[in-house]
Amino acid sequence: MFQGTGSGVGKSIVVAACCRVLRQMGIKVAPFKAQNMALNSFVTPDGLEMGRAQVFQAEACGLQPDVRMNPILLKPQGDTRSQVILMGKVAYNLSARSFYEQRDRHLAVAKDAYRSLAREYDVIVIEGAGSPAEINLQATDIVNMETASYANSPVIIIGDIDRGGVFAWLKGTYDLVPDRHRARIVGFLINKFRGDASILTPGLIQFRHIVPLQFFGVLPWFDNITVDQEDGVYVHATAPERDAQVKLAVIHLPRISNFTDFAPLAFEEDVSVSFVRRPYEIKECDCIIIPGTKTTRADLDFLKISGWDTAIKRFLGKGVFILGICGGYQMLGKEIADPHGIEGQPGTSKGLGLLPIVTEFAAEKQLRHTSIMLDSPPIFTRPIKAAGYEIHMGHTRATGTFSPLGPDIEADIGAIDTNKSVMGLYLHGFFENDLVRRVFLDYLRDKKGLPTIGKVSSYGEFRKTQLDRLADWFRDNSDIPALLSLIGLK
Numbered sequence: 001m002f003q004g005t006g007s008g009v010g011k012s013i014v015v016a017a018c019c020r021v022l023r024q025m026g027i028k029v030a031p032f033k034a035q036n037m038a039l040n041s042f043v044t045p046d047g048l049e050m051g052r053a054q055v056f057q058a059e060a061c062g063l064q065p066d067v068r069m070n071p072i073l074l075k076p077q078g079d080t081r082s083q084v085i086l087m088g089k090v091a092y093n094l095s096a097r098s099f100y101e102q103r104d105r106h107l108a109v110a111k112d113a114y115r116s117l118a119r120e121y122d123v124i125v126i127e128g129a130g131s132p133a134e135i136n137l138q139a140t141d142i143v144n145m146e147t148a149s150y151a152n153s154p155v156i157i158i159g160d161i162d163r164g165g166v167f168a169w170l171k172g173t174y175d176l177v178p179d180r181h182r183a184r185i186v187g188f189l190i191n192k193f194r195g196d197a198s199i200l201t202p203g204l205i206q207f208r209h210i211v212p213l214q215f216f217g218v219l220p221w222f223d224n225i226t227v228d229q230e231d232g233v234y235v236h237a238t239a240p241e242r243d244a245q246v247k248l249a250v251i252h253l254p255r256i257s258n259f260t261d262f263a264p265l266a267f268e269e270d271v272s273v274s275f276v277r278r279p280y281e282i283k284e285c286d287c288i289i290i291p292g293t294k295t296t297r298a299d300l301d302f303l304k305i306s307g308w309d310t311a312i313k314r315f316l317g318k319g320v321f322i323l324g325i326c327g328g329y330q331m332l333g334k335e336i337a338d339p340h341g342i343e344g345q346p347g348t349s350k351g352l353g354l355l356p357i358v359t360e361f362a363a364e365k366q367l368r369h370t371s372i373m374l375d376s377p378p379i380f381t382r383p384i385k386a387a388g389y390e391i392h393m394g395h396t397r398a399t400g401t402f403s404p405l406g407p408d409i410e411a412d413i414g415a416i417d418t419n420k421s422v423m424g425l426y427l428h429g430f431f432e433n434d435l436v437r438r439v440f441l442d443y444l445r446d447k448k449g450l451p452t453i454g455k456v457s458s459y460g461e462f463r464k465t466q467l468d469r470l471a472d473w474f475r476d477n478s479d480i481p482a483l484l485s486l487i488g489l490k
Contacts, residue, residue, distance in 0.1 A: 006131045015033075016056055050073060066117075123487055128143060149181065154186040156483075170211070187214040250275045257327070261429065290325070297336055324355075333358055372413060380405075
C-alpha cells in the first residue's frame with residue numbers, strides 16, 4: 001500500500017506505475033482505493049460510476065474498470081457536502097459530519113470489495129488518501145491504516161520533495177500514525193525530485209538514523225510523460241506552451257470535473273490546450289470550452305461574476321468556436337432549473353442563451369455509455385460514429401430551432417446552433433474518438449484558413465506508450481526487488 005504525507009504527493013501516479021511494472025512482469029495485478037474524493041469520474045460498461053484515477057490504474061494493469069477498485073466515491077457539492085456513491089451507485093448526499101457517522105457501513109462496503117478483488121488477483125496495489133496523520137480524522141478514517149490493517153499490507157509513505165521540508169513531513173507523518181498501526185510502515189518513497197539525486201543521499205542516510213526504515217527510491221520530476229490528473233486543484237495545461245496552429249482554452253471552473261476529457265486534444269501535435277480562469281488570460285484562441293462541473297448553477301454564477309458571459313459572446317463575434325460538455329452544455333442554454341434542490345438551494349438560473357435549450361435537474365443520475373452517429377456539415381461533413389459516456393443529473397430539451405449533431409439526435413444528447421458556431425453535448429470521452437477529434441480540429445483549421453491535416457492518430461496507442469514510459473520511470477528509480485520482497489516475490 002502507498003500512502004502519502006498529504007494530497008497531491010503523487011500516490012495515484014505511483015500506484016499506476018507500480019501496477020504497470022507488475023503487469024509487465026506477468027503478474028495478475030489490480031488497483032484498489034477504498035474511498036476516493038474526486039470530481040473526475042467514469043461510467044463502467046455496466047453503468048456504474050467510479051473515480052478516474054482507478055480507471056487509469058486499471059488501464060495500467062490491462063484491465064477493464066471495475067467499481068470494486070473504488071467502492072466509495074465522494075463527489076463534493078460545495079465545501080461541506082458530498083454526493084456519496086457506493087459500489088457505483090448514488091447512495092445519498094451527506095454533510096461531512098453525517099458522512100463520518102456512516103463509517104461502519106462504508107467500511108463494510110470497502111472490505112467486501114477488497115475481499116472480492118483479492119480472490120481474483122495475485123497482487124493488489126492499494127492507494128491511500130490524503131494523509132494517515134490527520135489526527136482529527138483518524139478515528140473515522142477507513143481509507144488509510146484501516147484498509148492496510150484489513151488487507152494485512154505493508155505501507156510505504158510517499159513524500160513530495162518539490163514542496164520542501166520532505167524529511168520533516170515524513171517524520172511527522174510517521175510519528176502521528178497511531179502506535180497500533182505504525183509497525184505497518186516499512187519505508188518511504190520520495191517523489192518529484194529535481195536535480196542530481198546523489199546530492200540527496202546524505203539526507204537519506206541521516207534520516208535512517210532518525211527513523212530506521214529504508215527508502216525504496218527517489219522518483220525524479222517528469223514533464224515528458226502524459227498521465228491523468230485526478231484533482232482539479234492540480235490541473236494544468238495538458239500541452240506544453242508552443243506555437244501551435246490550433247489553440248484551445250478550457251475555462252477552469254471552480255468545481256471543474258472530468259477535465260481529462262481534453263487530454264486527447266493536447267495529444268495532437270498541431271494543438272495547444274490551456275486552462276484559464278479569467279477572460280483576460282486568453283491572448284489568442286480558436287475554441288473556448290466550458291467543461292463539466294458538479295455544481296452547474298454555482299459555476300454558472302462564477303462565469304457571470306468573472307465576466308465570462310459577455311466575454312464568450314465577444315469571442316464568438318470574432319469567430320471563436322464555443323463548445324460545452326455536460327455541465328458546460330447545460331450552461332450554454334437559456335435556463336437551468338433545480339426545483340428540488342438537487343445541487344443546492346432550489347431555484348432557476350438564466351443560462352448563457354447561446355443554444356435554444358433548457359435543463360431541469362432530477363434526482364436520478366444519468367449514467368450510461370452512449371454511441372451516436374455525427375453528421376452535421378460543415379463540422380462533421382460525413383457520418384462519423386462517436387462513443388462516450390454520460391454522467392449528469394439534468395434532463396435537457398429544446399425550446400427552439402437548432403442543428404442536430406446527426407440524424408435523430410435530440411437535445412437530450414447535444415445540439416449545435418444554426419450558425420454552426422456553438423456546440424454542446426453530454427458525452428464525456430468525446431475526443432477519445434480519434435476520427436471525431438481530427439475532423440473537429442480540421443474544422444477549426446479550415447475556419448482560420450489553414451490546410452486540413454486529415455491524418456488520424458491513435459490516442460489509445462499513445463496512452464499505452466505513456467504507461468510503459470511511466471513504468472520505466474518507476475523501475476529505473478525505485479528498488480523493485482525490495483518492493484517485490486514485501487509481497488513474497490523476487
